[in-house]
Amino acid sequence: MRYEKKRSASRRTVIKGLGAGLGLAAAASFPAPFVRAQSAPVKVGILLPYSGTYAKLGDAITNAMMLNIAENGDTLGGRPVEYIKLDSEAAPPKATENTNKLILSDKVDFLVGPVHSGVAMGMAKIAREEGVITIVPNAGADQITGPLCAPNVFRTSFTNWQPSFPMGKVLLDKGLKNVALCYWNYGAGKQSAQGFIDGFVPNGGTIVKEIGVPFPEVEFQAALTEIAAANPDAVYVFFAGGGAVKFVKDYAAAGLKDSIPLYGSGFLTEGVTQAQGAAAEGIQTTLHYADTLDNPENKAFRAAYKEKFGAEADVYAVQGYDTGTLMRIGMDAVGGDMEAKNDLIAAMDQADFASPRGPFKLSAAHNPVQNFYLREVKNGVNEVISVAYEGLADPAKGCTMG
Ligand code: PHB
Secondary structure, X not given: OXXXXXXXXXXXXXXXXXXXXXXXHHXXXXXXXXXXXXXXXXXXXXXXXXXXXXXXXXXXXXXXXXXHHHHOOOEEOOEEEEEEEEEOOOOHHHHHHHHHHXXXXXXXXXXXXXXXXXXHHHHHHHHXXXXXXXXXXXXXXXXXXXXXXXXXXXXXXXXXXXXXXXXXXHHHHOOOOEEEEEEEOOHHHHHHHHXXXXXXXXXXXXXXXXXXXXXXXXXXXXXXXXXXXXXXXXXXXXXXXXXXXXXXXXXXXXXXXXXXXXXEEHHHHOOOHHHHHHHHOOOEEEEOOOOOOOOHHHHHHHHHHHHHHOOOOOHHHHHHHHHHHHHHHHHHHXXXXXXXXXXXXXXXXXOEEEEOOEEEEEOOOOOEEEEEEEEEEEOOEXXXXXXXXXXXXXXXXOOXXX
């Protein structure tokens, strides 16, 4: 069953409750500091990986978010912006300490992060308790916009379930009925596999093998041997960043590319096709973005990104860019007044804009309702083939926001 977006009355009640806990009434009765606060920088805390297998993802998100804000005079709601960056190292055990530093010591106004689903679980718990406005620009942990959903927590990326669900039908339409799954064995990989299963098994597909590889291990020989032995019609995988480079190259080097077609959620070929080289050519994936999407926002964004950073934009950059847009929508609505938190949150909740990925709006659980594209790598570019699922919302099981 799809989660229907509930509007206005009940939502505002919840937000009002949140505001009361933050002492908004008290702040409003002190006009002098209030005025000073309006010209002080807005503090944006960023918790993203800048080392390890997901380092490039963190860079792309950060670059594009800052590009967006720079394009708007380096301000949010008329106020200058101060960035406080922390390397998450994509390490869940460090999530609590890092989040506490940004929220409690640095006292950030917005918290942006993370990339890794395990880090997101630790971060979201604190963000919910503290009420700081949080935007998740990648991590897909289904729980963040499921049982852990909260009025102050938003996501500009996806749930792990979302990009994988449409692929089940794509493979069945190609006559591929027996599929092996292979993924990094943590939240993102497991939930991605479940999304694929949900779109595949009820429609007649069979999972013949499921192989988990510990994150962030990139030793894939044992998995490749198991895949060859299972001899499925196709393989569906979740790997990203440095791990995706290695997996795609190893898959081709093992001689499997031509005998067992490789599919995946689109992260498999995002930001990494140059490094993957010929091994990536022809790989089809599903994702909420493709390099060649023919809309004016995508063209302008890709050109600006390339000019500023000398690199091609990817889905991570798009998510970072849209994080900038979402903050701006909220801050413009309140003229930069962070104390007007109810109205700021309400404006973000109602965001509806043209993203480089296509139309962007949020579900009641604050997760994007968006198109998912079937793409294919041609000459190192993720080209759009078709819309695999238009306007797909995550089921948001367990989200009771209002
Ligand atoms: C995640 O851990 O949620 C994750 C990481 C990298 C991706 C996608 C999802 O590319």
